[in-house]
Amino acid sequence: MDFSYNEEQQMLKDSVGKFVSQDYDWDSRRAIVDSDSGYSSAHWKLFADLGWLTVPFLEADGGLGGSAVDLIVVMEEMGKGLVVEPFMANTVLAGGLLSALADSGQKEALLAPLMAGELQLALAFAETENRYELNQIACGGEINGDTLVINGHKSMVLNGGVAQQLLVAIRTSGKPGDDSGISIALVDASAAGVNRKEYTTVDGQRAADIWFESVSIPVTALVGADGGALSALQATIDRAALAVCAEAVGAMQVSLTKTVEYSKIRKQFGVSLSTFQALQHRMARMFMEVEQAKSILLMAAMAMDHAGGYAPRELSAAKSRIGKAARKVSQESVQIHGGIGVTDDLDVGHYFKRLTSIQYLFGSTDWHTRRFAAA
Amino acid sequence: MNIDFSPEEQAFRDEVHAFLQDELPQDISERVKLGLHLEKEDYVRWQKILNQRGWVAPNWPVEYGGTGWSSTQKYIWENERTMAGAPEVIAFGTKMVAPVIYTFGTDEQKEQFLPDILASNVWWCQGYSEPNSGSDLASLRTSAVRDGDDYIVNGTKTWTTLGQYADWMFCLVRTGGPEVKNQQAISFLLIDMTTPGITVSPIYLLDGTREVNEIHFENVRVPVSNRIGEENEGWTYAKVLLTHERTGTANVANSKSRLASLKERAAQSPLATDPIWQQKVADAEIELLALEYTELRTLAAVSTGKAPGPESSILKLIGTEVLQAIDELNVELAGYYGSAFVPEQFEPDYNDIMIGPDQTANSAPTYFNHRKTTIYGGSNEIQTNIICKAILGL
Numbered sequence: 001m002d003f004s005y006n007e008e009q010q011m012l013k014d015s016v017g018k019f020v021s022q023d024y025d026w027d028s029r030r031a032i033v034d035s036d037s038g039y040s041s042a043h044w045k046l047f048a049d050l051g052w053l054t055v056p057f058l059e060a061d062g063g064l065g066g067s068a069v070d071l072i073v074v075m076e077e078m079g080k081g082l083v084v085e086p087f088m089a090n091t092v093l094a095g096g097l098l099s100a101l102a103d104s105g106q107k108e109a110l111l112a113p114l115m116a117g118e119l120q121l122a123l124a125f126a127e128t129e130n131r132y133e134l135n136q137i138a139c140g141g142e143i144n145g146d147t148l149v150i151n152g153h154k155s156m157v158l159n160g161g162v163a164q165q166l167l168v169a170i171r172t173s174g175k176p177g178d179d180s181g182i183s184i185a186l187v188d189a190s191a192a193g194v195n196r197k198e199y200t201t202v203d204g205q206r207a208a209d210i211w212f213e214s215v216s217i218p219v220t221a222l223v224g225a226d227g228g229a230l231s232a233l234q235a236t237i238d239r240a241a242l243a244v245c246a247e248a249v250g251a252m253q254v255s256l257t258k259t260v261e262y263s264k265i266r267k268q269f270g271v272s273l274s275t276f277q278a279l280q281h282r283m284a285r286m287f288m289e290v291e292q293a294k295s296i297l298l299m300a301a302m303a304m305d306h307a308g309g310y311a312p313r314e315l316s317a318a319k320s321r322i323g324k325a326a327r328k329v330s331q332e333s334v335q336i337h338g339g340i341g342v343t344d345d346l347d348v349g350h351y352f353k354r355l356t357s358i359q360y361l362f363g364s365t366d367w368h369t370r371r372f373a374a375a
Numbered sequence: 376m377n378i379d380f381s382p383e384e385q386a387f388r389d390e391v392h393a394f395l396q397d398e399l400p401q402d403i404s405e406r407v408k409l410g411l412h413l414e415k416e417d418y419v420r421w422q423k424i425l426n427q428r429g430w431v432a433p434n435w436p437v438e439y440g441g442t443g444w445s446s447t448q449k450y451i452w453e454n455e456r457t458m459a460g461a462p463e464v465i466a467f468g469t470k471m472v473a474p475v476i477y478t479f480g481t482d483e484q485k486e487q488f489l490p491d492i493l494a495s496n497v498w499w500c501q502g503y504s505e506p507n508s509g510s511d512l513a514s515l516r517t518s519a520v521r522d523g524d525d526y527i528v529n530g531t532k533t534w535t536t537l538g539q540y541a542d543w544m545f546c547l548v549r550t551g552g553p554e555v556k557n558q559q560a561i562s563f564l565l566i567d568m569t570t571p572g573i574t575v576s577p578i579y580l581l582d583g584t585r586e587v588n589e590i591h592f593e594n595v596r597v598p599v600s601n602r603i604g605e606e607n608e609g610w611t612y613a614k615v616l617l618t619h620e621r622t623g624t625a626n627v628a629n630s631k632s633r634l635a636s637l638k639e640r641a642a643q644s645p646l647a648t649d650p651i652w653q654q655k656v657a658d659a660e661i662e663l664l665a666l667e668y669t670e671l672r673t674l675a676a677v678s679t680g681k682a683p684g685p686e687s688s689i690l691k692l693i694g695t696e697v698l699q700a701i702d703e704l705n706v707e708l709a710g711y712y713g714s715a716f717v718p719e720q721f722e723p724d725y726n727d728i729m730i731g732p733d734q735t736a737n738s739a740p741t742y743f744n745h746r747k748t749t750i751y752g753g754s755n756e757i758q759t760n761i762i763c764k765a766i767l768g769l
Binding site: 005006009260263274275280281283284285287288291292293298301303306314317321366369370372373 | 376377378379380384446447450650653654656657658660661662664665666667668669671672675676689692693756759760762763766767768769
């Protein structure tokens with residue numbers, strides 16, 4: 001048992017932390033959020049140059065090793081600055097699924113440019129009616145000889161607007177609710193019949209809804225075995241859930257610090273807010289939430305590494321607990337700030353927004369509580 | 376960062392497991408597993424067995440009889456001990472007064488008291504709270520006035536846990552005059568409970584048990600040589616004791632085992648498939664998982680020589696919240712039997728018909744009794760104040 005970061009992890013933490021504190025101040029972030037692409041290609045190149053894009057990948061795939069602990073080190077620091085560059089959507093979701101399912105040719109063609117920062121990918125898995133149940137996927141894929149034809153609609157595809165290639169979860173056999181019959185297809189985003197509508201998310205990120213109308217691609221564009229993608233897809237979503245849990249822990253720490261600082265400066269009734277016990281105890285509770293969130297994040301990451309990557313019970317415990325902490329800490333940070341907390345100008349409200357989104361990504365708090373209870 | 380046990384740690388776990396299997400008396404482990412109270416004799420018997428093996432005080436320095444275990448070994452010990460149903464060593468001697476004695480006491484005091492604490496030859500109790508000094512401990516009024524080589528002690532201590540068994544008390548007394556600030560007027564005395572002038576009166580708690588006492592001192596003579604450290608410096612020593620008291624109050628291993636037992640019993644009940652019940656149990660279990668790792672982080676920090684980090688202050692707070700949540704789940708699981716009060720059926724010599732399955736009829740008394748946990752050891756509100764002041768700088 002060891003609770004310390006190794007040298008590599010400490011360097012990674014310092015390097016991402018330095019970027020966030022020096023190059024990602026609030027005005028710069030706002031400019032990126034308001035830009036056309038919604039992320040900075042200069043930052044993306046920097047991420048690649050510093051090797052961060054290799055963190056989620058196995059050494060065999062040319063990555064740093066793919067440990068869950070490495071991943072949370074990076075994501076926690078990014079969470080502190082509400083980094084909007086699509087690190088998680090690109091490398092953890094799309095890259096992660098490729099790493100699990102793709103053959104060596106596909107990996108060579110896609111993973112190397114991804115890690116070099118030259119390729120934007122997105123994983124299209126969510127559907128309007130399915131909520132978090134992946135076996136409900138209905139988006140149709142029909143195989144006729146050497147051709148695969150895709151028809152259907154995918155919701156909230158993170159990074160879906162700028163991605164050059166899409167990994168699409170489709171049903172090639174059976175009916176919604178069946179565990180088998182789900183496949184992954186690699187689709188060029190510019191292929192005929194692919195229609196995208198990009199939009200911003202409440203937390204300053206980008207997503208797209210994507211419609212597939214008789215999109216015809218060669219059957220060799222399937223990634224992994226026909227009909228057998230569900231477990232790899234769930235494991236990938238779990239990995240992304242761990243990533244946003246770490247991001248939430250970083251964002252909560254900043255929310256707490258900013259709230260405590262503000263309470264010492266802001267005066268009402270002739271004294272600082274920080275002198276009121278009604279507020280002091282609420283901030284102490286926020287602190288406890290952050291510490292419990294940190295602890296259960298480490299628990300889940302270490303359990304995943306211990307189990308060879310997949311530890312659904314522990315991951316669900318973490319997502320459930322961190323979801324509760326995120327709600328509590330972010331709501332309280334706005335309340336204790338008072339009126340200024342609900343303005344767009346102040347960063348605290350934006351931490352609140354991201355911490356709210358995270359509660360509903362990759363399984364809500366209650367969904368994960370149920371999954372934990374059933375495990 | 377990893378949670379794997381090394382081969383040495385696995386071997387240690389096997390060693391601990393085998394020791395508990397061979398040496399832990401079954402009558403004791405049965406009562407512990409059912410959540411029933413133990414007699415003094417049970418505690419003493421078990422501690423003497425532990426002392427033979429040298430495992431009474433994992434947190435003491437090795438030179439005084441500590442085990443020299445790593446934080447992982449302590450974690451393994453706590454888990455194995457709890458799963459086996461071995462009682463916790465009574466804290467007053469080993470965890471509370473001993474650290475003060477070996478840190479601040481004279482060589483004579485160490486020699487006189489430490490070996491008897493390890494061997495459980497002497498039962499200690501705590502003289503801190505007074506009828507008018509609860510959370511505001513430093514306002515205590517029990518006085519100790521110098522008379523030659525003695526102090527003359529007068530006053531009342533209360534909430535003295537298991538004081539009816541005690542041979543010795545460690546006690547905070549006021550040695551400074553009313554002109555001195557509270558914290559600078561307090562001394563730390565060790566008092567022989569057989570000294571004339573001491574009266575011990577029982578206080579019965581909500582479950583009907585005599586767990587605590589009120590203790591009166593009327594002109595009790597205590598040799599000055601029984602004072603720890605300097606006169607009027609007792610508050611400093613008392614605070615050290617409180618830090619030691621706070622670690623290990625998370626009750627993680629114990630709560631884990633109680634939750635496992637709860638789930639096992641609930642599996643036979645229609646409650647098992649009730650989604651509201653499932654959610655409440657899952658919430659408690661998840662909170663406990665997080666707490667377990669908060670405690671492990673604290674232990675890891677301490678073992679690398681750092682002081683307990685800020686996270687240690689939440690161990691008592693959340694530990695007692697989880698413990699009380701489990702108490703309530705037990706009462707809910709008991710259903711109608713939650714109202715039954717038949718304490719005599721849990722005594723070792725009872726041989727009449729049992730009311731309610733297992734320890735069902737003990738669930739509500741336990742719930743009532745455990746309300747003390749968020750009040751004692753510095754109430755949870757005081758702990759919250761500590762977080763505000765010491766960590767958040769409010």
